[in-house]
Amino acid sequence: MTAIDPATSEVAIGAPRRPVRARWSRLIEAWPPLVMLAIAWIVLTLIVAVGADAIAPYDYSRMDLRARLAPPAFAGGVWTHFLGTDELGRDVFSRLVYSVRISLLIAFAATIMGAVVGTLLGLLAAHLRGFFEEAVLMLIDFQASMPFMIIALAVLAFLGNSLPLFIGLMGLHGWERYARISRGLAISASEQSYAGAIRQLGATPWRVYGRHILPNIASTLIVNITLSFPEIILLESGLSFLGLGVQPPLTSLGNMVGYGREYIELASWILLSPAAVIVLTTLSISLIGDWLRDRLDPTLR
Amino acid sequence: MTPLLEVRGLARHYRVRRPGGLWGRTAVLKAVDGVSFAIGRGRTLGLVGESGCGKSTAARLALGLLPATSGDVLFDGQPLSTRQDAAWRASRRKLQLVFQDTLGALDRRLPIGLQIMEPLDIHGIGTRAERLEKTKDLFTAVGLLPHMFDRYPHELSGGQRQRVVLARALVAQPALIACDEPISALDVSIQAQVINLLHDLREQFGVAYLFISHDLRVVRQVSDEVAVMYLGRIVEQGTPDRLFRQPEHPYTRALVSAIPVATPNRARQRIILKGDPPSPVDVPAGCAFHPRCALAGPRCRVETPALRSMPGGHRVACHLAGETAAAA
Numbered sequence: 001m002t003a004i005d006p007a008t009s010e011v012a013i014g015a016p017r018r019p020v021r022a023r024w025s026r027l028i029e030a031w032p033p034l035v036m037l038a039i040a041w042i043v044l045t046l047i048v049a050v051g052a053d054a055i056a057p058y059d060y061s062r063m064d065l066r067a068r069l070a071p072p073a074f075a076g077g078v079w080t081h082f083l084g085t086d087e088l089g090r091d092v093f094s095r096l097v098y099s100v101r102i103s104l105l106i107a108f109a110a111t112i113m114g115a116v117v118g119t120l121l122g123l124l125a126a127h128l129r130g131f132f133e134e135a136v137l138m139l140i141d142f143q144a145s146m147p148f149m150i151i152a153l154a155v156l157a158f159l160g161n162s163l164p165l166f167i168g169l170m171g172l173h174g175w176e177r178y179a180r181i182s183r184g185l186a187i188s189a190s191e192q193s194y195a196g197a198i199r200q201l202g203a204t205p206w207r208v209y210g211r212h213i214l215p216n217i218a219s220t221l222i223v224n225i226t227l228s229f230p231e232i233i234l235l236e237s238g239l240s241f242l243g244l245g246v247q248p249p250l251t252s253l254g255n256m257v258g259y260g261r262e263y264i265e266l267a268s269w270i271l272l273s274p275a276a277v278i279v280l281t282t283l284s285i286s287l288i289g290d291w292l293r294d295r296l297d298p299t300l301r
Numbered sequence: 302m303t304p305l306l307e308v309r310g311l312a313r314h315y316r317v318r319r320p321g322g323l324w325g326r327t328a329v330l331k332a333v334d335g336v337s338f339a340i341g342r343g344r345t346l347g348l349v350g351e352s353g354c355g356k357s358t359a360a361r362l363a364l365g366l367l368p369a370t371s372g373d374v375l376f377d378g379q380p381l382s383t384r385q386d387a388a389w390r391a392s393r394r395k396l397q398l399v400f401q402d403t404l405g406a407l408d409r410r411l412p413i414g415l416q417i418m419e420p421l422d423i424h425g426i427g428t429r430a431e432r433l434e435k436t437k438d439l440f441t442a443v444g445l446l447p448h449m450f451d452r453y454p455h456e457l458s459g460g461q462r463q464r465v466v467l468a469r470a471l472v473a474q475p476a477l478i479a480c481d482e483p484i485s486a487l488d489v490s491i492q493a494q495v496i497n498l499l500h501d502l503r504e505q506f507g508v509a510y511l512f513i514s515h516d517l518r519v520v521r522q523v524s525d526e527v528a529v530m531y532l533g534r535i536v537e538q539g540t541p542d543r544l545f546r547q548p549e550h551p552y553t554r555a556l557v558s559a560i561p562v563a564t565p566n567r568a569r570q571r572i573i574l575k576g577d578p579p580s581p582v583d584v585p586a587g588c589a590f591h592p593r594c595a596l597a598g599p600r601c602r603v604e605t606p607a608l609r610s611m612p613g614g615h616r617v618a619c620h621l622a623g624e625t626a627a628a629a
Contacts, residue, residue: 022320197406199364199385201469203392212408298453299409 023052035291037282043279047051050100056094061249064089069267086260096273102246103142103223104281106167113171114232118178123209125179126186127168130177136183140176142212148173149238156244166245173235174228185217219293231283237278253278303378304478305337305509309364311336311372312533313355317582328582332358334533334593335372337608341514343503345510347524347541349517351578353534356513360479363511364396365389377476388567397470401482403462407454414440414450414463420473436472442505443468443498445506464498469501479511484519496523497621517560521545529553532581535608539615549617551594588620596621 017038048055057080064085072084072092082092125133144150186209189195194216198208237254239245241261246252248259253274260271315330333355340346348356359569361367363374365381374381378394382389398408407416414436421432440450443464454462463483470478484492496519501507514520520527521541528538529552537550548554555572574593579585588606591597600620609619 052613123525191407193402194408197398197400198408200392200393200398201420203419204390207423208431212411215410216408297410299455 014123022091033289037082041280041284042288045100045104045277048097049104052097052101056091056097058094059097060090060098062094063089069263071267072269077222083273084267086267086270092270092273095256096194096253096277098258099251099256102163103236103278105232106246106252109167109227110170110173110232112231113168113226114173114175114228114245115178115221117171118175118256119182119214119221121175122179122182122184123213126183126190127209133183136179140179143172143176148235152235152239153242155245156239157232161244161247162252163246166239168278169263170232170236173232175222177224177228178221181220183218184216189213189216207270219297222289222293222296226286231284233278233282236244258277278299305344305377306363306511307339307373307375308359308377309337309373309375311359311362311374313358313362314372318564319582325481328620330582331533331584332581334584335363336530336533336535337372338528338535338538340509340511341525342476343507344525345503345512346513347520347525347527348513348530349515350522351583352515353578354530355581356530359397359530360481360511362514364398364477365392365510365587368397379601383595391424394420394473395476397473397475397478399466399470399478399480399483401486401625403459403466403486404454405467407462409454411453412451413445413457414465415456417465417468417472417531420469424473426473426601436468436513439468440590443471443502444494454492458491460486460494462494463487463491467498467502469493471506471508474506475508477509477511477514481513482511482515483513492519499523532578532584534589534618535616536590536619537615538608539611539613539617539618543613543615549611549615549622550589550590550619550620551596559586588618 004174010018066089068085069090071227074082080090081093083096085091086095120138121136125136152169152170156166159165186195189212190199195208195213198212233253234247236252237257239251240255241258243258246255248255250287256274257278260267260274263270303380311333312331312335313333315332317330319326319328328346336355336359348359350356355554356482358367362369362372365374365383366481367374368383380469381392381396394475407413417433417440418436421427422436426432427448427562437447437450445461445464445468449457454465457465463486467478468484475606483499484495485613487495498524499510499512503510512520512523524541526538528535528542529544530536537544537548537553542554545557545560549620552574555574558572572595576593579589579592585592585602586605587603588594588597590602591601594601598621604620606618606620608616609622610616611622
């Protein structure tokens with residue numbers, strides 16, 4: 001991303017001769033079409049998540065046993081269930097809409113929680129040093145050395161399952177990476193670097209961290225968020241698949257994939273549409289994150 | 302009249318572990334070991350010495366950026382604390398440090414204009430319009446062009462960045478600026494510009510400098526007084542004319558003889574020091590310089606020389622000073 005793009009440098013040379021094309025290229029460079037598509041997709045999923053009640057044609061748990069395993073409309077099915085129905089005759093499209101709502105809620109809430117908690121602990125560790133830092137580092141090592149799936153299984157098995165608890169648990173996933181990154185970057189910024197310079201000007205820690213360190217390390221944290229978001233969707237899918245995630249009749253993307261797996265040969269549409277949504281959403285977040293990171297960095301402009 | 306900054310017996314020791322992993326013995330690294338000096342208002346003290354002799358640490362101690370192991374720092378007659386509380390932060394308005402690495406010292410995500418204004422924001426000086434006006438005035442005073450106000454640090458040259466850093470240090474009108482090798486990263490023509498700038502700013506704002514460098518010619522040019530450091534101690538101190546024309550300490554003599562001159566054919570003795578400076582963990586007994594000193598006698602190996610006064614306010618830490626001046 002940092003290197004000079006051959007396309008743009010060519011445009012720069014040819015700019016006086018072809019102003020219209022140059023303007024187009026600049027527009028495309030500033031707003032890459034792929035990223036715009038990704039943003040459009042995320043906006044669409046958000047609209048679907050918010051307006052699920054209005055969009056879904058059926059209730060997600062309404063069964064129609066006469067129309068079990070109906071294929072989608074484009075595979076010879078009927079238009080009333082245009083993405084087909086599952087083994088209990090529930091409309092796949094309606095379930096997909098509600099799944100998007102639940103999965104996005106979990107993924108966004110958990111990602112934000114992890115990022116906030118991890119970054120806060122990391123910055124506090126870098127600022128306070130001493131005992132607090134040791135404690136945070138120990139927690140980081142503990143979390144990093146345990147497969148998160150096992151921690152999640154243990155917590156859900158002992159404390160039972162409810163949606164808020166599940167979201168909170170997912171929020172714990174990945175906090176240690178934010179903590180590690182923010183602690184390391186904050187410490188390196190403080191030693192004889194810009195943060196040290198600002199501090200010796202007499203700035204309060206609020207100013208040093210809020211105005212200088214946080215914006216400077218934001219690009220790294222954003223990349224981590226874009227890595228973490230798909231992981232949480234997949235983790236949620238995995239736990240739902242194991243029966244410890246979102247409990248039926250409530251549905252989520254992972255839950256749909258998990259239960260659809262049994263019918264993969266007979267009625268693959270049950271599994272394919274939620275899987276496609278997972279892939280598109282995680283891909284979009286990655287693309288947007290990459291673009292945002294470059295966009296927020298004045299040295300790459 | 303009390304000097305602006307007075308430093309008495311300042312020392313900073315670090316505990317280090319000798320090579321040998323976990324079982325290595327601990328030792329004490331004496332980065333700065335009993336340094337005293339004073340800087341008057343609007344005066345410049347040059348601090349010279351080899352790399353690793355404790356110049357930068359001494360400056361940080363003198364500004365209250367590092368806690369001292371022992372010794373006192375008096376600023377305006379008041380002891381300077383190093384606890385990073387509100388009083389310490391408020392005192393930063395008067396004491397500034399200019400770093401050598403200007404790209405590192407600036408926040409690469411903020412336009413330089415805002416960064417120069419930052420001390421005013423931090424200390425809440427004036428209204429926003431006044432701050433902006435003051436920043437813009439200073440911006441031109443240090444020789445930056447107005448259209449650069451919204452540039453980012455990486456878009457400037459090294460000399461321009463040095464001006465930005467100086468402007469940031471000056472904007473809140475401090476009484477003292479410590480310049481830690483402010484020009485060694487610049488090429489010669491820009492060095493001259495920055496030195497002239499420092500000089501002009503001193504005339505204009507009456508600011509005092511603690512000027513750290515290993516470039517003796519520059520130090521001679523800018524300083525009212527020069528202190529030579531060797532392994533954490535000041536070995537000689539005096540006016541630049543006296544110190545560079547008639548150095549007393551063998552170490553200073555070696556340094557001075559290494560200054561390149563425009564007329565190399567002139568007969569003069571070039572003293573080349575043998576060996577590296579000893580590690581500050583194993584400071585030799587007696588005079589720290591004796592293993593490299595051509596004149597060292599038996600007394601130098603046993604007794605640490607104190608900094609003693611010579612005629613004309615000159616001070617030197619050498620047993621042989623005064624006797625050897627004629628011999629050498």
